[in-house]
Each structure stands twice: as C-alpha cells, then as structure tokens.
Amino acid sequence: MPLKVYNSFTKEKEEFIPINPPHVGMYVCGPTVSGESHLGHARPYITFDVVYRYLLYLGYKVRYVRNITDAGHFEEEGREAEDKISKKAQLEKVEPMELVHKYTNLFHWAFRQFNTLDPNIEPTATGHIVEQIGMIEKLIDAGYAYVVNGSVYFDVKKYAENYDYGKLSGRVVDDLLETTRELEGQEEKRNKADFALWKSAPPKHIMRWNSPWGEGFPGWHIECSAMATKYLGPRFDIHGGGMDLMFPHHESEIAQSTICNHTPPAKYWMHNNMITVNGKKMGKSYNNQITLTQMFSGDHPLLTQPFSPMVIRFFILQTHYRSTLDFSSEALVAAEKGLKRLFEAFEILKKLPVVEMQEATDTELEEKINKLVDEFEEFINDDFNTAKVLANMFEIVPVINSMKDGLIKTDAISAATLEKLKVKFTVYLHDILGLKDPNENSLQLNGIMDLLIQIRKEAKSKKDFFTSDKIRKQLADLGIEMKDEKEGNMSWSRM
Numbered sequence: 001m002p003l004k005v006y007n008s009f010t011k012e013k014e015e016f017i018p019i020n021p022p023h024v025g026m027y028v029c030g031p032t033v034s035g036e037s038h039l040g041h042a043r044p045y046i047t048f049d050v051v052y053r054y055l056l057y058l059g060y061k062v063r064y065v066r067n068i069t070d071a072g073h074f075e076e077e078g079r080e081a082e083d084k085i086s087k088k089a090q091l092e093k094v095e096p097m098e099l100v101h102k103y104t105n106l107f108h109w110a111f112r113q114f115n116t117l118d119p120n121i122e123p124t125a126t127g128h129i130v131e132q133i134g135m136i137e138k139l140i141d142a143g144y145a146y147v148v149n150g151s152v153y154f155d156v157k158k159y160a161e162n163y164d165y166g167k168l169s170g171r172v173v174d175d176l177l178e179t180t181r182e183l184e185g186q187e188e189k190r191n192k193a194d195f196a197l198w199k200s201a202p203p204k205h206i207m208r209w210n211s212p213w214g215e216g217f218p219g220w221h222i223e224c225s226a227m228a229t230k231y232l233g234p235r236f237d238i239h240g241g242g243m244d245l246m247f248p249h250h251e252s253e254i255a256q257s258t259i260c261n262h263t264p265p266a267k268y269w270m271h272n273n274m275i276t277v278n279g280k281k282m283g284k285s286y287n288n289q290i291t292l293t294q295m296f297s298g299d300h301p302l303l304t305q306p307f308s309p310m311v312i313r314f315f316i317l318q319t320h321y322r323s324t325l326d327f328s329s330e331a332l333v334a335a336e337k338g339l340k341r342l343f344e345a346f347e348i349l350k351k352l353p354v355v356e357m358q359e360a361t362d363t364e365l366e367e368k369i370n371k372l373v374d375e376f377e378e379f380i381n382d383d384f385n386t387a388k389v390l391a392n393m394f395e396i397v398p399v400i401n402s403m404k405d406g407l408i409k410t411d412a413i414s415a416a417t418l419e420k421l422k423v424k425f426t427v428y429l430h431d432i433l434g435l436k437d438p439n440e441n442s443l444q445l446n447g448i449m450d451l452l453i454q455i456r457k458e459a460k461s462k463k464d465f466f467t468s469d470k471i472r473k474q475l476a477d478l479g480i481e482m483k484d485e486k487e488g489n490m491s492w493s494r495m
Helices: 041-059 086-091 096-113 124-142 155-161 171-181 220-232 243-261 292-297 310-319 331-351 363-381 386-405 417-434 444-461 465-477
Strands: 004-007 012-015 024-028 061-066 145-148 151-154 195-199 216-218 236-241 266-272 275-277 323-325 479-484 489-495
Touching: 004 266, 024 151, 024 220, 024 489, 041 061, 041 096, 041 236, 041 266, 041 275, 041 292, 041 417, 086 096, 096 145, 096 292, 096 444, 124 145, 124 151, 124 195, 124 220, 124 243, 151 243, 155 243, 195 243, 216 220, 220 236, 220 243, 236 243, 236 489, 243 266, 266 275, 292 444, 310 331, 323 331, 331 386, 331 417, 363 386, 363 417, 386 417, 444 465, 444 479, 444 489, 465 479
Parallel strands: 024 061, 024 236, 236 266, 275 323
Antiparallel strands: 004 012, 145 151, 151 195, 195 216, 479 489
C-alpha cells in the first residue's frame, strides 16, 4: 500500500509522490520563542517528527526545515503593533536576543527529552531580513503590495480577484473584507483583510531594521515564505503546522509565495489538530497553559503528578494527529500505565528464543500475529495513523505475556513469524514512533533537575524567595532533596 497523506488544501487523502524523488522537502512552522513552550506546542513537533522518521525509513532523502520565529509575530494592531519578542523582552527587562537565546535553548532542551530528531536546517527570522525585504519588493513590483507611512501591506482583495484566496482555510474573502475586526491603525489599509508585510517601527520599538521604506520590522507571514523559498525552493513537498495556523498564517504564505515564485509553495499541506483542556484550545487566551517543565515536574494545578516526556509523547501518538486530543491528568496516568505495559512486553519479546526452522503449531494464532504486524505498515501509510499502530501492538501484548507465562507455547508461531514480530515491533516502536523505555529516565531526570536548579538560581537572584522555596518544598514532597551550597551552588539527591 503506498503512503497516503491528507492534504488540507484539497481536503482529500492523496498518494504521496515527491516532486523530485528520492528528495523530499518539508517545512514546519517552528516556535515563537517569546516564552516557554507548553503542552499544545508538543503536538505538532512530535507529529512531524514521526512524519520525518517514516520518510527516512522509506529511504527518502529529506530536507526538514523548521524555523525559529524570533521577531515579527504580532496581531494586526495598526502602526503601534508590538511583536511578541520585543514586548516580552521589555516585561522581563532583558535584551530581545537574550530572551530569544533563553527560550530557544529551553525549546531545544525540551524536545530532546521527547526524542525528536533535529531538523536539517533551523533558520531564524532575524537572520533572513534581507530575503524578506527582497520578497516584499517583488510583491510591490507585481502590484500586490503597497506602502503607507513606512509600512507595507499585502492587497488581499486584488489577489482574490485573480487567485483562490481562502481555499486552504475555507474562508470566504468577501466575508473577510467586511467582517475583519476593527483595530487601531486599520485606516492605513485599503481593505480590512490586508495583512502587514513590513511595519514601520514606532520610536520606542526595540527591534528594528533598515529597509527601503524606513526603519521597521517584518510581518510574521513573510518570514516563513522567505525561509521556505531560500532552503527548499519555490515549490516543495510538505508544509506542516497546527490547524490554528491555517488562517491567517498559511493562507498568507500561499498568497505571498504564489505571487513571488509564480507557483503555490507546497504540494501537500498537513495540519495537526489541537490539544484541548475541557474542550477549549490550550493557550494564553484561555489561561489553561501547562508548560513543558510543569508537565515534567508536576507543578501545575491541573496535574496530579509529574509525567515523563515519553509518557507525553505516547499520549499524543495514541490519537490520530488530525483528531482533537483532550487533556486530563487522568488520561496521562492511563497513558503512563499503558506505556509501561507495552515496554514490559517488548522486553519479554526481545528475550523469546527463535528456534531455527520452527513451524507453527497454532495456525490461527500465526495468521493473527502476521495480520496484526502487517497492518503496522498499512496503518502508518494511511495518513500516519499512529493510533492504530499502537492499538495493534497492544493486541499483541497479551500473546507475548502468555508465551512468557507458558499459557501459549513458544512454538505456537513459526520462527519466521517470531523473528518478523521482533524486527517490526522494534522498528515501529523505536525508529518510527520514536518511543523509548520510560524506565530509562535517569538522564532525563538529570536534565530536569539541572533546569530546576537554573530556574531556582534565577529566582533567588531576583529575590523571588517564594518561587525558590516552592521548588525545594515540592521536590521534597517528591522525595528529592535540593541543597544550597557555598557560592550560590546547588545540588540534589534522592531522600
């Protein structure tokens, strides 16, 4: 069965046929590093890690590009719009690039715990200002962008007259032109739905660059178009991200790139669904975010205990990436038990002896095992259905346990089938799903404790003794003692 992916642009499952096989270009929108990543951010990067892993497994030469948004991510709020990095830097009283460095490092650390593979290229928005200005100049020359008071806007109405604007997100351009909310500075635009390509920087705006239109900073959407074009060319295979990015971000990317490059940017658009909490999207606006360090430490009112990165990864992969995933601490507790059961069976499977030339004595069981294992490939080829792959693995678990306990004889299945089971279980569990034994967590714990020590040191340096004492007390409740030593150093040990 060939690999099929659900293309968000056509709203159909399509056979995956690369533009230039065996090469595959994949762009995934990366984090805006104005703060720590939360559980909702984990879903896209784990989802597309599986996509990346499986394409590599199939033998494709993948160039995986995932950007860092370190400037320019703002809502349309007129000339006084402040990008998220600049605003947060002022709140934390640090230089913007100091803030960016801090949260980029924290992002990398967290996703190493999730066992995600690094992208091949990780460009930053601030490192590609020249490319963004170049694209904006092309859009102006083509007549699809205009300059007002040192800012540049994309003309959505003109684009929609010649192209199918809104096809990806299902938005109707006439409705957008009429119903887009009133915001400060909208009078600069020809139409309410027009979006900023470049913003003139107010006097107090920290992050600013020279441009043909004066000092300013880039819009969010142009950044990804510029970086994707630079590293993957005008047209590439896969563009990925969360469903919340379909509009306006990805819709705007399509419009910009189509004009500049004379072709839509991606052949396949893939979008993961959201993680919700009691039916609401996880995000700042709902005040229901759980940061990844809170997930790992258990320090959040919605959590009943700490959860290891592998449990969180497993929890995410138990649901198809296009389905909504509703969070609860109880669901994670169940996932923790399930993952433990899966790896206990896997350890047993690895130790089961393969007797050469052994024939099956239970043909019905032999057929069942072969069917379950063969379906791994069928399900992953059906739009990366990790949930069904894991469901089949759990159907095999009782057979493995029964073989260990002697309830099923080890010669019930043939040597060939047992060897096939061992190989496929290993490949899918480790190489494709990227799961590791949750008991192998000593390195993870060391990393988590190093991070908590760093956070506690920062709290003490700011005389935030409430946070400092809270970390030490809650670790003590978990059986871990954190000690203050000479010269501001700290150490920890199990009680």
